[in-house]
Amino acid sequence: MKDIFARLGSDFLSTIVFLVLYLMTGDVILATAVAIAGAVGQVIYARYKGQTLGYMTWASLGLVIVLGGATLLTHDPRFVLAKPAIGHFAIGAIMLKRGWMLRYMPSIVTETVPEYVTVAGYAWAALMFVLGAGTIAVAATGNIKLWAFYISVVLIGAKLIAFAVQYVAFRVLVTQRIRAAARA
Template sequence: MKDIFARLASDFLSAIIFLAIYLVTDNVILATSVAVAGAIAQVIYARVKGHQLSFMTYASLALVIVLGAVTLLTNDPRFMLAKPSIAHFAIGTIMLKRDWMLRYMPPIITDTVPEYVTAAGYAWAALMFVIGAGTIAVASTGDLKLWAFYISVVAGGAKILAFAVQYVVLRVVVTSRRRAAARA
């Protein structure tokens, strides 16, 4: 679990840096410059340490640089704020692959209700697209406090709630099917 939080913090480090500096200084140019420099430094540090970097790491760096450049040229923070939406859209697109979620499920679920897992995979993809669209809508307002609330509470809460609902539904359905099979 600790590794998951470390990866999430690493993935969103440039957005966190940008937000923190912008909230403290109200200076878009400074916040963007430090966020871009931080993203580049993060990749250089990982390479020096010999860590294997994925395509998504380089794609994220490219996004920070491109969106950071647009933010600097326009002096408008909304471009940096929209970055997480691109990640949500990319993840949602990957989740459209049929049965992607089966490999993450225990055998009792994959053997009993694989069709529910497939449906859950598509529901997760839809959730990622909705969160991505919401991120763009909130970022377009330019309200940093609203954006921070949306990213941390709304988007994070929606994922936690979806996970909890999925857990309960799969548990109920598996239990029901196993009881029906035992009676038959």
Template sequence: MKDVFARLASDFLSAIIFLAIYLITDNVVLATSVAIATAIAQVIYARVKGSQLSFMTYASLALVIVLGSMTLLTNDPRFMLAKPAIAHFAIGVIMLKRGWMLRYMPPVVAETVPEYVTTAGYAWSGLMFVIGAGTIAVASTGDLRLWAFYISVVAGGAKILAFAVQYVVLRLIVTSRLRAAARA
């Protein structure tokens, strides 16, 4: 679990840096410049360390550079604020692949209720699209505090709630099916 949070922190480091500097200084140019430099430094550090970099790492770097450049050219932070939406849309598209979630499930779940796991995968995809659309809507206001609240509390909370609901529902369904099979 610690690895997951470390990976998330690494993936969102430039956005976190941007947010912190912008909230402290109210200087969009400084915040954006440091966010771009941070993203580039992360990739250089990983390459020097010999780490294998994924497509998503390079895609994230490209987004930071492109959206950061747009932010610098327009002096408008909304471009940087929109970056998480693009990531949510991309993940939502990936989650449209039938059965993607099966490999993340314990064998008892994958073998007992694969159709429910597939449905849950589509529900997760829908959630990513909804969160992405919400991010765009909130980013378009330009209100950084609202955006920070949305990204951390609303989007994060929605994912935690969805995970909890999925866990409970799949557990109940699997238990019910296993009991029915034992009686038969």
């Protein structure tokens, strides 16, 4: 679990740096420049340590540089604010692969209700697309405080609620199937 949070922190470091620095200073240009420098520094440090960098790391760096650069050139924060939406769209597209969730489920779930796991996988993909579209809509306003609330409360809250609903649904479905099999 600790590794997951470390990885998420690393993946979102430039966004976190941008948000904290902007909230401290109110300066979009400074926050963007430091976030770009931080993302480049992360990659240089990882390469120095001999770590192999995956496609997503390079894609994220490219997005930070391109969207951050557009923000620096135009002094318009909407470019850098749209970055999380691209990640959500990419993850949503990956989640469209049939059965992607099966490897993450306990065996009792995959053996008892595999068809529902597939449906849940598509529901997660839809959620990612909706959250990505919401991020674009919020970014288009240019209101950084609204965006900060959206990415830190709405995005995380929606995923936590979806996880809780999924957990309860699978628990009920598995229990019903096991009881029905015992009666038969």
